[in-house]
Amino acid sequence: MIKTRNLKERPLESFDDAERKLRQIFVKLVEDLNASKPPVLRIPLRTASNTIFDKKRGIITLGGRVGERKFNDISGVRSFMQTCLLARAIYEALKNNDHPTIRDLYYYTLHTIEGTEIETFNDQDESNSIFQDIEVMTGLLREQMGIVAESRGAMVGNIILESKGNRIDCTKFGIGAFNIPSLCDQIRILDVDADYVLVVEKDAIFQRLNDYEFWRKNKCILITGKGQADRATRRMVKRLNEEWDLPVYVLTDADPFGWYIYSTYRAGSISLSYESFRLACPEAKFLGMTMTDIEKYEIPRDHLIKANEIDIKRAKELLVKDPVTKSPRYPWFYESKKWRQEINMFLEKKVKAEIEAKSSKGFRFLSDVYLPDKINSKDWIT
Amino acid sequence: MIKTRNLKERPLESFDDAERKLRQIFVKLVEDLNASKPPVLRIPLRTASNTIFDKKRGIITLGGRVGERKFNDISGVRSFMQTCLLARAIYEALKNNDHPTIRDLYYYTLHTIEGTEIETFNDQDESNSIFQDIEVMTGLLREQMGIVAESRGAMVGNIILESKGNRIDCTKFGIGAFNIPSLCDQIRILDVDADYVLVVEKDAIFQRLNDYEFWRKNKCILITGKGQADRATRRMVKRLNEEWDLPVYVLTDADPFGWYIYSTYRAGSISLSYESFRLACPEAKFLGMTMTDIEKYEIPRDHLIKANEIDIKRAKELLVKDPVTKSPRYPWFYESKKWRQEINMFLEKKVKAEIEAKSSKGFRFLSDVYLPDKINSKDWIT
Numbered sequence: 001m002i003k004t005r006n007l008k009e010r011p012l013e014s015f016d017d018a019e020r021k022l023r024q025i026f027v028k029l030v031e032d033l034n035a036s037k038p039p040v041l042r043i044p045l046r047t048a049s050n051t052i053f054d055k056k057r058g059i060i061t062l063g064g065r066v067g068e069r070k071f072n073d074i075s076g077v078r079s080f081m082q083t084c085l086l087a088r089a090i091y092e093a094l095k096n097n098d099h100p101t102i103r104d105l106y107y108y109t110l111h112t113i114e115g116t117e118i119e120t121f122n123d124q125d126e127s128n129s130i131f132q133d134i135e136v137m138t139g140l141l142r143e144q145m146g147i148v149a150e151s152r153g154a155m156v157g158n159i160i161l162e163s164k165g166n167r168i169d170c171t172k173f174g175i176g177a178f179n180i181p182s183l184c185d186q187i188r189i190l191d192v193d194a195d196y197v198l199v200v201e202k203d204a205i206f207q208r209l210n211d212y213e214f215w216r217k218n219k220c221i222l223i224t225g226k227g228q229a230d231r232a233t234r235r236m237v238k239r240l241n242e243e244w245d246l247p248v249y250v251l252t253d254a255d256p257f258g259w260y261i262y263s264t265y266r267a268g269s270i271s272l273s274y275e276s277f278r279l280a281c282p283e284a285k286f287l288g289m290t291m292t293d294i295e296k297y298e299i300p301r302d303h304l305i306k307a308n309e310i311d312i313k314r315a316k317e318l319l320v321k322d323p324v325t326k327s328p329r330y331p332w333f334y335e336s337k338k339w340r341q342e343i344n345m346f347l348e349k350k351v352k353a354e355i356e357a358k359s360s361k362g363f364r365f366l367s368d369v370y371l372p373d374k375i376n377s378k379d380w381i382t
Numbered sequence: 383m384i385k386t387r388n389l390k391e392r393p394l395e396s397f398d399d400a401e402r403k404l405r406q407i408f409v410k411l412v413e414d415l416n417a418s419k420p421p422v423l424r425i426p427l428r429t430a431s432n433t434i435f436d437k438k439r440g441i442i443t444l445g446g447r448v449g450e451r452k453f454n455d456i457s458g459v460r461s462f463m464q465t466c467l468l469a470r471a472i473y474e475a476l477k478n479n480d481h482p483t484i485r486d487l488y489y490y491t492l493h494t495i496e497g498t499e500i501e502t503f504n505d506q507d508e509s510n511s512i513f514q515d516i517e518v519m520t521g522l523l524r525e526q527m528g529i530v531a532e533s534r535g536a537m538v539g540n541i542i543l544e545s546k547g548n549r550i551d552c553t554k555f556g557i558g559a560f561n562i563p564s565l566c567d568q569i570r571i572l573d574v575d576a577d578y579v580l581v582v583e584k585d586a587i588f589q590r591l592n593d594y595e596f597w598r599k600n601k602c603i604l605i606t607g608k609g610q611a612d613r614a615t616r617r618m619v620k621r622l623n624e625e626w627d628l629p630v631y632v633l634t635d636a637d638p639f640g641w642y643i644y645s646t647y648r649a650g651s652i653s654l655s656y657e658s659f660r661l662a663c664p665e666a667k668f669l670g671m672t673m674t675d676i677e678k679y680e681i682p683r684d685h686l687i688k689a690n691e692i693d694i695k696r697a698k699e700l701l702v703k704d705p706v707t708k709s710p711r712y713p714w715f716y717e718s719k720k721w722r723q724e725i726n727m728f729l730e731k732k733v734k735a736e737i738e739a740k741s742s743k744g745f746r747f748l749s750d751v752y753l754p755d756k757i758n759s760k761d762w763i764t
Contacts, residue, residue, distance in 0.1 A: 093745060099593050101586045104741040107685055119684055150585040152608065154561040163556020174545020175568055179536040179561040181589055186557055203532040204483045207563055211481050226534065302501055303489055359486035363475060
């Protein structure tokens with residue numbers, strides 16, 4: 001049923017790169033020591049002030065400022081030691097083809113330093129922060145180093161995958177779906193025969209659309225991150241957009257939480273801006289439900305929910321400028337006329353609506369009318 | 383690779399039963415009306431005082447007390463109307479082969495009653511409660527009526543499923559997994575070649591065990607509910623135990639939250655006791671991590687986490703007796719010598735431990751030593 005297109009198939013990412021990069025950094029340290037130079041690690045700063053919006057790429061990312069971590073410096077020696085310790089553990093795991101979590105790495109490296117009463121790490125927060133330093137220092141995200149994180153997403157539709165020699169046809173799951181794993185770059189996308197990717201906020205909506213075989217009738221791929229998206233779901237969406245040129249549409253409730261979920265798919269999160277280059281999908285379009293939909297599809301007044309204070313606070317934040325830099329905090333909202341209209345309409349009406357509100361028009365209204373309508377008429381927000 | 387056993391294959395559940403049962407109840411109402419009898423709905427009480435522990439079956443369940451909902455009664459007429467309205471919507475969905483969520487049902491039935499300013503429901507809580515009444519009244523859980531809920535679980539290992547004519551071999555997902563859908567009774571279990579089911583609390587641990595092909599080496603089925611278990615994961619575990627006689631082992635962190643997760647698989651939740659007959663698996667065994675494991679496997683002191691007040695409060699609750707009935711609130715903990723020891727050891731030491739703490743002995747210690755060790759020596763708690 002699926003035509004072979006095979007245009008964008010790319011080789012699987014290998015962990016050899018990560019192994020080599022890690023090795024290089026630490027070989028350099030040893031060379032410096034041998035040459036009696038004080039060893040220094042150079043680590044891009046992950047601070048808010050070093051976080052910028054890259055207009056050309058449409059994503060938030062780290063700026064050019066770099067910090068130094070010195071062994072010969074009393075204030076830096078502890079984090080220097082921690083960085084080396086953790087990097088060694090990651091390197092060992094790579095060598096042995098192990099895929100631990102950052103929590104495994106913490107326990108693996110945690111111990112009392114010989115001859116002292118000092119612990120290598122005080123807690124997991126400390127170890128996590130050092131781990132992120134290693135990510136920005138090497139330019140490798142955790143998944144590229146084979147580190148596993150929790151994942152939540154599911155996928156179904158006209159796509160064929162391959163993992164460990166198994167061919168996985170995502171049209172063959174019946175009412176089930178493919179559970180997207182953390183290291184989803186280790187999955188080959190063999191073939192795709194779809195016109196677009198529909199990302200659904202809510203798992204139950206995903207299941208209902210799958211039940212109706214929406215993906216078959218509309219030649220698409222259905223994905224859900226089951227609420228706020230996990231890293232693997234975001235990465236899979238990004239890959240489908242980047243490697244297979246598929247448009248990405250995001251379907252959420254009509255409320256600031258839904259917009260925030262869209263925002264994470266679209267541009268990444270501010271606190272983890274260094275990940276955007278692999279996880280954010282600036283071409284993702286917000287399909288709905290929109291404030292205009294409420295009128296257009298005549299959602300009854302009693303089907304709307306009164307916005308609460310948190311909703312209103314969140315909505316206002318999306319249009320705020322940073323007091324220091326004077327630039328908008330969420331430029332992809334602020335600089336879009338349609339988004340400003342949407343958010344202002346919400347702030348004026350102070351109501352929100354759930355996707356399920358469309359069921360007032362019948363259980364199949366969403367799948368048979370609303371979604372095809374919106375997509376065919378290109379009625380989305382970017 | 384998988385031997386055909388096919389001993390326990392049972393026919394798929396049909397929604398016809400649900401349709402018939404719903405119809406019966408409302409045909410009876412019409413008959414009563416025609417015979418000039420006041421129409422009455424009889425609904426088992428979902429109150430705490432009508433919740434009992436069925437020792438023989440080892441699950442919590444509803445007692446025998448039943449409430450009446452009368453049309454000819456000013457205090458009952460609103461909920462009578464709501465029950466009929468919602469039941470009709472469920473019946474319609476069944477007739478049309480639609481599988482809405484309870485939220486869809488709410489929006490579908492929500493409207494202003496003609497000629498009044500009265501809403502059919504004030505909010506979703508009101509509608510959800512009436513929905514639960516329909517579940518206990520018919521003796522059918524929402525899934526048996528084709529109502530979809532969010533699901534979270536994943537499964538992998540020596541099991542072959544069938545859904546909508548597709549054969550789904552759970553050994554063929556590579557690093558991915560099968561995403562368990564809400565209506566998992568609509569999935570046929572074609573074949574199983576496994577000695578047990580291992581239920582893993584944490585998704586990342588599940589992924590790591592899958593990466594090592596633990597299920598292949600140990601001839602088992604791996605399942606995760608990604609934290610507190612959703613209904614579908616619990617139902618799938620129950621089915622594997624009931625239909626295929628597989629022992630079920632649960633692996634969580636060594637802390638009261640982990641015990642609570644086990645407890646939900648084991649006996650169900652108190653507030654939804656009427657569901658236990660389909661969702662609780664009284665034969666589920668708690669594999670670990672236990673307090674004794676901490677000593678046995680020499681988990682270093684600095685790898686333990688100090689219990690906080692909430693942990694201690696939770697642990698104490700597990701051994702409490704109900705002040706009114708004088709019977710233990712969690713009999714499966716209270717009446718088990720091993721469980722009492724475990725909980726008391728926790729209350730004495732006031733420490734907890736994460737599964738990942740075992741990584742201090744190497745990243746493969748959990749999969750290659752701990753799990754096979756515990757299972758082979760039958761070192762579990764029931």
